[in-house]
Amino acid sequence: MNTKFKLENLIRTNVKTLNPYSSARDEFSGTSSIFLDANENPFDNGINRYPDPQQWALKKRLSEIKGLAKENMILGNGSDEIIDLLLRAFCEPSKDKVIICNPTYGMYQVAAQINDLKICDLKLDSNFQPDVKGILDNNDSKLLFLCSPNNPTGNLIEKKILTELLNRFKGLIVLDEAYIDFAADASMIKELYKYPNLIILQTLSKAWGMAGIRLGIGMASREIIEVLNKIKPPYNVNTLTQEKALELLGDEKRSQDEIKLLLKEKEWMLKELRRLSFVEKVFPSQANFILILVKDANALYQFLIEKGIVIRNRTTISQLQNCLRISIGTIIENQSLFMALKEFDKK
Numbered sequence: 001m002n003t004k005f006k007l008e009n010l011i012r013t014n015v016k017t018l019n020p021y022s023s024a025r026d027e028f029s030g031t032s033s034i035f036l037d038a039n040e041n042p043f044d045n046g047i048n049r050y051p052d053p054q055q056w057a058l059k060k061r062l063s064e065i066k067g068l069a070k071e072n073m074i075l076g077n078g079s080d081e082i083i084d085l086l087l088r089a090f091c092e093p094s095k096d097k098v099i100i101c102n103p104t105y106g107m108y109q110v111a112a113q114i115n116d117l118k119i120c121d122l123k124l125d126s127n128f129q130p131d132v133k134g135i136l137d138n139n140d141s142k143l144l145f146l147c148s149p150n151n152p153t154g155n156l157i158e159k160k161i162l163t164e165l166l167n168r169f170k171g172l173i174v175l176d177e178a179y180i181d182f183a184a185d186a187s188m189i190k191e192l193y194k195y196p197n198l199i200i201l202q203t204l205s206k207a208w209g210m211a212g213i214r215l216g217i218g219m220a221s222r223e224i225i226e227v228l229n230k231i232k233p234p235y236n237v238n239t240l241t242q243e244k245a246l247e248l249l250g251d252e253k254r255s256q257d258e259i260k261l262l263l264k265e266k267e268w269m270l271k272e273l274r275r276l277s278f279v280e281k282v283f284p285s286q287a288n289f290i291l292i293l294v295k296d297a298n299a300l301y302q303f304l305i306e307k308g309i310v311i312r313n314r315t316t317i318s319q320l321q322n323c324l325r326i327s328i329g330t331i332i333e334n335q336s337l338f339m340a341l342k343e344f345d346k347k
Contacts, residue, residue: 154285
């Protein structure tokens with residue numbers, strides 16, 4: 001247990017005293033056939049009514065899948081909205097500091113800059129693990145962002161490092177598990193009840209194939225969720241998103257079958273990539289993508305573009321010079337990619 005962590009000391013004063021907006025659908029609970037409370041168009045077309053502001057049906061289904069009470073969840077318009085909510089709830093603009101461990105997901109820094117926060121940029125080590133000493137030397141920071149498996153490097157953060165930070169960091173630790181479904185039994189969800197300073201982000205965009213509906217999941221103590229619910233927009237997850245998510249979450253087998261296929265394809269791609277002469281290093285991956293170091297990332301990227309194949313060029317990022325990130329596609333897409341890579345190899 002982290003005895004140095006005090007949630008009350010982290011919440012912004014204006015958020016503590018905020019009287020949150022109460023929507024018509026927040027004030028009414030129960031069943032009814034006539035709704036004359038929200039100034040809606042009364043003619044039914046499937047979307048003429050406001051959505052459930054707390055998304056209880058969707059949270060109930062997610063709680064069954066995640067093994068976590070629905071009261072420990074907040075849903076957002078992608079994880080990006082939840083990242084922004086966390087910064088606005090706990091960080092004073094122009095005053096407070098957050099820690100970002102690069103290279104990692106770029107929206108942490110963008111969101112922090114938008115909120116006018118000080119950024120402590122701590123580089124990951126040669127194994128892409130966090131600098132524990134550097135983090136604890138900046139223990140006055142409000143939030144620490146960690147991504148595991150990390151994007152774009154693909155590696156998990158070591159459990160012993162996470163445990164040490166959870167026990168010693170005074171602020172909130174935001175653990176982004178967007179790719180955790182591809183790394184068996186690695187989620188920290190079961191640790192949420194043990195660590196009140198832990199916030200876990202997950203998404204339905206990757207393993208569940210719902211990137212188009214933009215639905216992110218934040219999981220934390222009920223006290224943290226209550227703070228975030230105070231400041232979130234009342235109807236931040238629309239009706240169509242809620243309905244489509246419930247539909248697709250009803251078919252867990254489809255998702256598991258797709259994960260197995262992607263992992264199988266990833267293993268094949270890892271072996272094939274190591275055979276190419278221009279590939280200098282293939283980084284281990286616990287995600288649905290692979291990071292590679294090549295002799296000339298710009299040349300290979302442009303060559304593939306001309307073949308109609310788009311991958312991600314990460315060469316401009318510190319520590320990732322001449323690195324490219326390749327998502328795992330379908331069997332046909334992956335075979336097309338390697339036909340092009342072998343052509344490039346011959347040249």
